Amino acid sequence: MSILDLSPVVPVVVLDDPDSAVPLARALVEGGIGVIELTLRTPTALESIRRIAAEVPEIAVGAGTVTTPQQAEDAVKAGSSFLVSPGTTPALLDAMLATGVTVLPGCSTISEALVLREAGLTELKFFPAEAVGGAPFLSSLGGPLPDLRFCPTGGITLDSAPRYLALPNVACVGGSWLTPASAVKSRDWSSITATARATVSALIQD
Numbered sequence: 443m444s445i446l447d448l449s450p451v452v453p454v455v456v457l458d459d460p461d462s463a464v465p466l467a468r469a470l471v472e473g474g475i476g477v478i479e480l481t482l483r484t485p486t487a488l489e490s491i492r493r494i495a496a497e498v499p500e501i502a503v504g505a506g507t508v509t510t511p512q513q514a515e516d517a518v519k520a521g522s523s524f525l526v527s528p529g530t531t532p533a534l535l536d537a538m539l540a541t542g543v544t545v546l547p548g549c550s551t552i553s554e555a556l557v558l559r560e561a562g563l564t565e566l567k568f569f570p571a572e573a574v575g576g577a578p579f580l581s582s583l584g585g586p587l588p589d590l591r592f593c594p595t596g597g598i599t600l601d602s603a604p605r606y607l608a609l610p611n612v613a614c615v616g617g618s619w620l621t622p623a624s625a626v627k628s629r630d631w632s633s634i635t636a637t638a639r640a641t642v643s644a645l646i647q648d
């Protein structure tokens with residue numbers, strides 16, 4: 443099964459404290475979410491990935507904000523089962539593919555999407571979704587490139603997610619709203635579970 447089909451929403455998480463990684467992942471699982479993207483934006487992100495991969499087998503943990511070949515390698519060594527980049531260079535794509543795990547390289551223009559399709563990829567991240575044209579852009583892109591499937595991310599909310607998910611070329615959306623910084627900081631796992639549950643039921647009904 444594709445990583446894009448695990449959940450209608452991929453929580454994109456910025457985590458400072460690796461001690462929060464396992465309870466946070468468990469809170470998402472409890473709320474019905476089977477996938478988590480840990481961004482490599484904090485110095486402890488790899489340690490958080492390591493702990494989730496080792497202790498929460500119910501969730502697929504991947505690395506986000508992969509921007510260098512070295513990060514791709516390190517993230518997979520830490521246990522990432524998929525890699526997500528905000529944009530893609532040829533060297534970054536080669537390194538991501540060399541790891542052998544599922545990759546979701548980022549793009550934000552039709553030409554970038556075409557370059558990735560030429561490399562054999564059909565599942566892409568679209569970032570920063572809202573800022574570069576949102577659902578209308580992806581809808582237009584579906585005309586000439588109907589074989590590509592996207593996970594749009596960037597500025598998407600529970601309110602705007604259904605507009606994306608209604609498109610035939612959108613498999614899921616990424617977003618940070620499931621793990622607000624305030625709830626993570628205060629270790630409010632029950633509110634994260636409640637938000638995950640509400641999100642899953644709203645998006646599956648849609």
Ligand SMILES: O=C(O)C(=O)C[C@H](O)[C@H](O)COP(=O)(O)O
Nearest residue numbers: 454506507528595596597617618
């Ligand atoms: O760092 C990356 O590689 C990213 O892809 C950025 C994330 O997609 C956004 O940080 C999502 O956050 P929101 O826009 O708040 O939903």
